[in-house]
Amino acid sequence: MHSVKEAENIIFNLVKPLNNQQDIETVDLSTATGRILASPIISKLDFPHWDNSAMDGYAVIYQDVEQASEEKPAVLKLIEDIPAGYQPQSNIQPGEAARIFTGAIMPKGADTVVMQENTRRDGSRVFILAAPKPQEFVRHRAAYYQSGTELLPAGIQLNAPEIAVLAAAQCTNLKVYRRPRVAILSTGNELVTPDKPLQPGQIVDSNQYALAALVKQCGGEALMLGIIKDEPEALKDAISEAINNADIVLSSGGVSVGDYDYVEKILESLGGEIKMHAVAMKPGKPLTVATFPMANTPIYFGLPGNPVSALATYWRFVQPVIKKLSSIAEGWQPVFVKAQTRDNLSSNGKRETYIWGRLSLVDGVYQFSAAGGSKSSGNLINLAQTNALAVLKVGKSLVNAGEEVEVLQV
Ligand code: AMP
Ligand code: MG
Numbered sequence: 001m002h003s004v005k006e007a008e009n010i011i012f013n014l015v016k017p018l019n020n021q022q023d024i025e026t027v028d029l030s031t032a033t034g035r036i037l038a039s040p041i042i043s044k045l046d047f048p049h050w051d052n053s054a055m056d057g058y059a060v061i062y063q064d065v066e067q068a069s070e071e072k073p074a075v076l077k078l079i080e081d082i083p084a085g086y087q088p089q090s091n092i093q094p095g096e097a098a099r100i101f102t103g104a105i106m107p108k109g110a111d112t113v114v115m116q117e118n119t120r121r122d123g124s125r126v127f128i129l130a131a132p133k134p135q136e137f138v139r140h141r142a143a144y145y146q147s148g149t150e151l152l153p154a155g156i157q158l159n160a161p162e163i164a165v166l167a168a169a170q171c172t173n174l175k176v177y178r179r180p181r182v183a184i185l186s187t188g189n190e191l192v193t194p195d196k197p198l199q200p201g202q203i204v205d206s207n208q209y210a211l212a213a214l215v216k217q218c219g220g221e222a223l224m225l226g227i228i229k230d231e232p233e234a235l236k237d238a239i240s241e242a243i244n245n246a247d248i249v250l251s252s253g254g255v256s257v258g259d260y261d262y263v264e265k266i267l268e269s270l271g272g273e274i275k276m277h278a279v280a281m282k283p284g285k286p287l288t289v290a291t292f293p294m295a296n297t298p299i300y301f302g303l304p305g306n307p308v309s310a311l312a313t314y315w316r317f318v319q320p321v322i323k324k325l326s327s328i329a330e331g332w333q334p335v336f337v338k339a340q341t342r343d344n345l346s347s348n349g350k351r352e353t354y355i356w357g358r359l360s361l362v363d364g365v366y367q368f369s370a371a372g373g374s375k376s377s378g379n380l381i382n383l384a385q386t387n388a389l390a391v392l393k394v395g396k397s398l399v400n401a402g403e404e405v406e407v408l409q410v
Helices: 004-013 158-170 207-216 230-243 257-269 307-325
Strands: 024-028 059-061 074-082 096-100 112-115 119-122 125-128 151-152 172-176 181-187 221-228 250-253 272-277 286-291 297-305 335-339 352-362 364-368 388-392 402-409
Touching: 004 272, 004 286, 004 307, 024 230, 024 286, 059 125, 096 158, 112 335, 172 230, 181 207, 181 230, 207 221, 207 250, 207 307, 221 230, 230 250, 230 257, 230 297, 257 272, 257 286, 297 307, 307 352, 307 388, 335 388, 352 402, 364 388, 364 402
Parallel strands: 074 096, 181 221, 181 250, 250 297, 335 364
Antiparallel strands: 024 172, 059 096, 059 112, 074 125, 119 125, 272 286, 286 297, 335 402, 352 364, 352 388, 388 402
16 A cells, blocks of 8 residues: 555656647637646737826926926926827927826827826916926836747646736637546446435435536546446446546546455456555545556546545545646645644544645634534535645644644645
């Protein structure tokens, strides 16, 4: 059985990020949120596009106003009004100024803006009551970004700030990586879909829905293959379909001690190479990982059936895999923070233990609260609102309330 750290190394090294031409698609800016940019963006525009004013005020020639003061104002003749979005017509000469507003183009001849708070208006004249600095409140063309250079690199995720940049740069067709395809199947004769009346002994297949939601949340495309009976032929057909159509396959159930040889044999009969079948983690000991020597290099994860175990192993191992596969350059690794626990946290000390609950930031300090109710890995009800898992390493059997604990953000 592998330690969590060993398992992490083995699993993360299996991932080949998408990088082929056929993995790239073009999307419109309005649907690009969350996608991973596949080629760098070079803008044709300078930012700012033209010299413009950073203030409401008056566009002047610096030399005309460098001595101005309350006692000895510089008096200038107003020759034009320049609102934002308007092309100035004038060429400012010594002794002249133009009324100008934030974002408006600087008129020719002027080099400095005096903010209106430091002026007094009298008809077609303006009194400058304080000397500005040379070129003050002028945003110069190309001061932020020069056209023709790289605006955004490949491998970044497109979120609101990047979308803003792309919109401003008029880049509306974007080359992004396709979403990783993740096939999900649930195994078990006892399982039924949520819409069916429950017969005695039956259990609703919640894992299918939970895993599909998680896959979508981290940018993947979920292929829900449904419930597969615990029968070798049915399982073999389903796994075969999955590995042929997906980058990652998630099955849940059927990998605990009694059944595991059976799944392993099916994987092998389909050409799979078993990389591991257990990890010293609680919840979540059974974890089968296999790869297949096919063009689409699928990675198979046989997750435990218990709903909490399935999610814990997903968060710990599968989520980083989907993100790494998506070709995101940074930030695919799991994120751990140090938090103060509000509850006593305990473990048998034998396996690395993950306790689900909520992380919050209180007065600048991360605090962790364990979920209330039963800590059984069969209890999925108290999973609601989970956003973190506290980690107790092997050999650590107790962390008292108030003490520091490492927490995985999910
Ligand atoms: P297994 O790993 O197949 O032995 O399943 C362990 C436990 O998890 C059993 O109680 C199953 O009924 C339950 N279980 C397995 N698959 C699912 C699923 N897809 N959704 C909810 N519970 C499941
Ligand atoms: Mg089962």
